[in-house]
Amino acid sequence: MGLLLCIVAVFLQFSLGFSFPLRFNQTTGHFKILQVADMHYANGATTKCLDVLPAEFATCSDLNTTAFIERLIHAERPDFMVFTGDNIYGFDCNDSTASQVAAFAPAVNAQIPWAAVLGNHDQEGNLNRMELMQHIVSMDYTLAQINPPLASLTLPSEGHHYECGLASSIDGYGNYNLEVGGAQGSPLANKSVLNLYFLDSGDYSTVPGIGGYGWIKPSQQLWFSQTSAQLQAEYKSDPTSDNTSAPGLVYFHIPLPEFIAFSASNMTGGKQEGISSADMNSGFFTTIREAGDVKAVFVGHDHVNDFCGELSGVNLCYGGGFGYHAYGMAGWSRRARVVMATMGKDDNGGWVGVEEIRTWKRLDDDALTTLDEEVLWNPSVTHS
Numbered sequence: 001m002g003l004l005l006c007i008v009a010v011f012l013q014f015s016l017g018f019s020f021p022l023r024f025n026q027t028t029g030h031f032k033i034l035q036v037a038d039m040h041y042a043n044g045a046t047t048k049c050l051d052v053l054p055a056e057f058a059t060c061s062d063l064n065t066t067a068f069i070e071r072l073i074h075a076e077r078p079d080f081m082v083f084t085g086d087n088i089y090g091f092d093c094n095d096s097t098a099s100q101v102a103a104f105a106p107a108v109n110a111q112i113p114w115a116a117v118l119g120n121h122d123q124e125g126n127l128n129r130m131e132l133m134q135h136i137v138s139m140d141y142t143l144a145q146i147n148p149p150l151a152s153l154t155l156p157s158e159g160h161h162y163e164c165g166l167a168s169s170i171d172g173y174g175n176y177n178l179e180v181g182g183a184q185g186s187p188l189a190n191k192s193v194l195n196l197y198f199l200d201s202g203d204y205s206t207v208p209g210i211g212g213y214g215w216i217k218p219s220q221q222l223w224f225s226q227t228s229a230q231l232q233a234e235y236k237s238d239p240t241s242d243n244t245s246a247p248g249l250v251y252f253h254i255p256l257p258e259f260i261a262f263s264a265s266n267m268t269g270g271k272q273e274g275i276s277s278a279d280m281n282s283g284f285f286t287t288i289r290e291a292g293d294v295k296a297v298f299v300g301h302d303h304v305n306d307f308c309g310e311l312s313g314v315n316l317c318y319g320g321g322f323g324y325h326a327y328g329m330a331g332w333s334r335r336a337r338v339v340m341a342t343m344g345k346d347d348n349g350g351w352v353g354v355e356e357i358r359t360w361k362r363l364d365d366d367a368l369t370t371l372d373e374e375v376l377w378n379p380s381v382t383h384s
């Protein structure tokens with residue numbers, strides 16, 4: 001019975017593949033993503049804020065995190081939202097399930113498709129990482145997945161045990177990709193013109209003698225490489241694609257060691273603390289660069305870093321700390337990152353592939369101030 005359900009679930013996933021739950025807007029040619037990093041949600045009204053001004057402390061709780069998301073949804077009207085880990089602060093949660101429900105409620109209530117990955121604090125409560133992802137994928141409007149369906153992987157043939165959706169050849173929980181279809185009515189309506197990849201960057205090292213944070217393992221990188229190659233081959237098979245690939249964006253929690261590459265002269269935004277990556281470099285930046293389709297990587301984890309910098313044609317970006325029950329800096333507004341991709345137009349005004357990806361941040365001040373708007377990718381300018 002379990003196996004039958006498993007096969008049906010995998011079949012449904014594939015047969016629905018062309019319905020594109022995510023799609024560029026036919027009128028504007030835009031697709032807008034709101035990234036929420038490090039909510040650190042706990043119990044709601046009773047959970048006090050960290051690092052706010054003394055005068056703000058008495059009236060500040062997790063509910064301010066909720067209010068900020070709601071204001072942003074109203075202001076930006078995103079097509080999709082991604083929560084990049086430490087969504088809940090498990091250590092302080094009375095009930096991790098209830099905390100996740102409250103944390104993601106604004107996306108669910110606004111009926112906005114959303115995805116989530118885990119950080120290093122989510123599992124500190126009464127649910128482990130697998131249970132957290134199992135709960136997330138059961139929620140409304142989510143497009144998150146636990147791990148890729150077995151059939152989509154080219155697997156080593158021996159010595160592995162697989163469960164539905166939990167291929168044990170992939171480390172972690174929450175490795176998946178989402179395809180964003182071209183605008184309805186355009187020649188690219190049945191193609192993914194923007195590819196989103198989500199990975200579980202783990203929590204802490206489990207290797208004896210190595211301390212520090214987790215990292216993206218070879219099994220996850222293999223899945224990423226294979227998925228990217230497959231998506232690129234499909235896109236290139238379209239006569240209108242001009243032998244190019246659809247751009248890709250990658251979301252996870254813990255920054256790659258390469259985030260250290262920037263200084264004030266070559267980044268946009270702030271760097272007010274160290275780069276808390278894993279002690280080991282597992283090579284995911286190289287894997288991304290080799291794949292060739294990814295234009296930007298978005299992480300959280302370091303709440304008071306909110307910069308983007310470009311390294312070898314790949315933008316490395318922080319979301320900036322969002323949650324009030326998370327460390328921050330008093331007087332330095334909580335913030336979020338928006339990414340907007342735009343399809344190009346041909347000479348007849350018809351939509352063609354993505355021609356630009358922009359980003360900006362929004363602050364939780366009275367005006368929801370927009371800052372650090374920049375172009376992350378424009379193929380006609382960068383030729384990358």
Ligand SMILES: *[C@@H]1O[C@H](CO)[C@@H](O)[C@H](O)[C@H]1NC(C)=O
Nearest residue numbers: 024025026027028029030079
């Ligand atoms: C597309 O954008 C237009 C203009 O902003 C908006 O009115 C419409 O609701 C959007 N369509 C969808 C499907 O989101």
Ligand SMILES: *[C@@H]1O[C@H](CO)[C@@H](O)[C@H](O)[C@H]1NC(C)=O
Nearest residue numbers: 042043044045046093094095
């Ligand atoms: C969580 O537990 C604490 C300590 O027992 C309690 O004071 C608080 O009211 C609880 N919060 C919720 C939302 O249940």
Ligand SMILES: *[C@@H]1O[C@H](CO)[C@@H](O)[C@H](O)[C@H]1NC(C)=O
Nearest residue numbers: 052056059060061063064067
């Ligand atoms: C938190 O929300 C309360 C209630 O709306 C508000 O009075 C307070 O100013 C907010 N605090 C911060 C730091 O935004």
Ligand SMILES: *[C@@H]1O[C@H](CO)[C@@H](O)[C@H](O)[C@H]1NC(C)=O
Nearest residue numbers: 018185186187188189190191
């Ligand atoms: C996309 O698929 C739909 C449904 O199969 C079909 O009606 C439509 O013609 C296709 N559009 C393009 C541009 O291939």
Ligand SMILES: *[C@@H]1O[C@H](CO)[C@@H](O)[C@H](O)[C@H]1NC(C)=O
Nearest residue numbers: 232236241242243244245292
């Ligand atoms: C497409 O690009 C690849 C390299 O990216 C090249 O090897 C191949 O020859 C190109 N194909 C065509 C038809 O231009």
Ligand SMILES: *[C@@H]1O[C@H](CO)[C@@H](O)[C@H](O)[C@H]1NC(C)=O
Nearest residue numbers: 261262263265266310311312
């Ligand atoms: C950024 O600038 C610093 C200081 O000039 C330099 O050391 C570093 O290599 C640059 N990084 C990149 C990615 O260009």
